[in-house]
Amino acid sequence: MDSMGIMARKQTAADQALRLDNQICFAVYSTAHAFNRVYKPLLDRLGLTYPQYLVMLALWERDDVPVKDLGERLFLDSGTLTPLLKRLEAAELIRRTRSTEDERLVLIALTAQGHALREKAKAVPQSILAASACSVGELMAMKDEIVALRDRLNAVLGE
Amino acid sequence: MDSMGIMARKQTAADQALRLDNQICFAVYSTAHAFNRVYKPLLDRLGLTYPQYLVMLALWERDDVPVKDLGERLFLDSGTLTPLLKRLEAAELIRRTRSTEDERLVLIALTAQGHALREKAKAVPQSILAASACSVGELMAMKDEIVALRDRLNAVLGE
DNA sequence: GCAAATTCAATTGCGGACAATTAAATGTGA
DNA sequence: TCACATTTAATTGTCCGCAATTGAATTTGC
Numbered sequence: 001m002d003s004m005g006i007m008a009r010k011q012t013a014a015d016q017a018l019r020l021d022n023q024i025c026f027a028v029y030s031t032a033h034a035f036n037r038v039y040k041p042l043l044d045r046l047g048l049t050y051p052q053y054l055v056m057l058a059l060w061e062r063d064d065v066p067v068k069d070l071g072e073r074l075f076l077d078s079g080t081l082t083p084l085l086k087r088l089e090a091a092e093l094i095r096r097t098r099s100t101e102d103e104r105l106v107l108i109a110l111t112a113q114g115h116a117l118r119e120k121a122k123a124v125p126q127s128i129l130a131a132s133a134c135s136v137g138e139l140m141a142m143k144d145e146i147v148a149l150r151d152r153l154n155a156v157l158g159e
Numbered sequence: 160m161d162s163m164g165i166m167a168r169k170q171t172a173a174d175q176a177l178r179l180d181n182q183i184c185f186a187v188y189s190t191a192h193a194f195n196r197v198y199k200p201l202l203d204r205l206g207l208t209y210p211q212y213l214v215m216l217a218l219w220e221r222d223d224v225p226v227k228d229l230g231e232r233l234f235l236d237s238g239t240l241t242p243l244l245k246r247l248e249a250a251e252l253i254r255r256t257r258s259t260e261d262e263r264l265v266l267i268a269l270t271a272q273g274h275a276l277r278e279k280a281k282a283v284p285q286s287i288l289a290a291s292a293c294s295v296g297e298l299m300a301m302k303d304e305i306v307a308l309r310d311r312l313n314a315v316l317g318e
Numbered sequence: 319g320c321a322a323a324t325t326c327a328a329t330t331g332c333g334g335a336c337a338a339t340t341a342a343a344t345g346t347g348a
Numbered sequence: 349t350c351a352c353a354t355t356t357a358a359t360t361g362t363c364c365g366c367a368a369t370t371g372a373a374t375t376t377g378c
Binding site: 014015017018019020022023024025026027028029030031032033034035037038039050054057058060061073074075118121122124125126128129131132133134139140142143145146147149150152153154155156157 | 194209293305
């Protein structure tokens with residue numbers, strides 16, 4: 001059997017690694033889109049897109065913060081956040097005001113409507129949990145693994 | 160102690176569920192972006208974006224397929240794929256031709272350059288593996304869990 | 319065989335994502 | 349003090365991602 005004959009049959013490790021089904025990045029990418037699609041009908045009722053929902057989640061934990069702070073918590077930059085925040089402001093869920101102490105900062109604060117929306121949002125996680133068809137314990141374990149992976153990837157970028 | 164006093168201290172399950180750090184969807188979302196950022200310098204050398212790379216991975220496995228087929232494998236629709244495929248065609252990595260048997264179909268085939276790019280791409284997965292600072296076994300186990308979650312989410316959408 | 323339903327890709331419009339650049343405010347060091 | 353660097357948000361341009369619509373080709377039911 002000649003070497004070409006062998007090569008034609010043999011799948012090298014590099015060949016296997018290029019298979020879509022073997023790529024964890026594609027698993028993560030396609031799962032993120034699946035989440036987005038499951039969230040959509042739920043968030044439509046709140047008048048939010050999924051990234052806007054994430055911003056609101058962050059603000060419900062702590063508001064009156066500069067754009068930078070939000071960006072660090074969500075891993076997003078001003079190019080993404082500035083237009084998104086302007087849309088939330090147009091929806092009267094937040095206010096954007098220049099800090100008087102440091103005029104470089106734009107502080108993001110929730111309006112009364114923004115705070116109030118939290119009550120309606122409380123039903124969302126339960127629906128997602130149901131759609132995932134998975135126990136809370138399993139999901140949290142998976143989440144911890146994924147976050148650990150994310151943090152290792154981000155650590156490489158910081159070098 | 161009055162009930163308001165209790166409420167002020169007590170974090171309900173719904174409150175906990177709204178915390179950003181408790182949300183697996185945010186873990187997946189932010190990890191997808193982290194992957195994207197790690198891939199970027201590697202894919203720049205191939206002249207591909209990350210979604211374009213996924214399309215090429217799919218085509219290296221099987222080409223001469225309709226747009227629909229690609230869409231099903233990648234969970235993307237024609238609104239996303241049509242402009243992306245036109246850019247790959249402009250880069251002379253693929254050809255787009257109407258099927259003569261069924262003129263509704265646009266068949267996507269790799270060019271010689273498209274096939275050749277696969278050799279350069281073989282180095283990519285190894286770099287990603289290194290960045291993930293994780294064994295292949297661990298990554299594949301995680302991948303399987305994430306794919307199972309994705310499939311359950313997509314199953315809900317199909318109902 | 320033909321009208322109606324279906325399939326498929328393309329298009330349009332909107333909202334992210336991010337790199338690169340800009341401009342203003344602040345901080346720093348001779 | 350005053351050049352110089354740094355920090356911050358905004359802007360611009362390019363590329364996804366998807367809902368909704370369009371129009372052409374095909375399949376189906378009668």
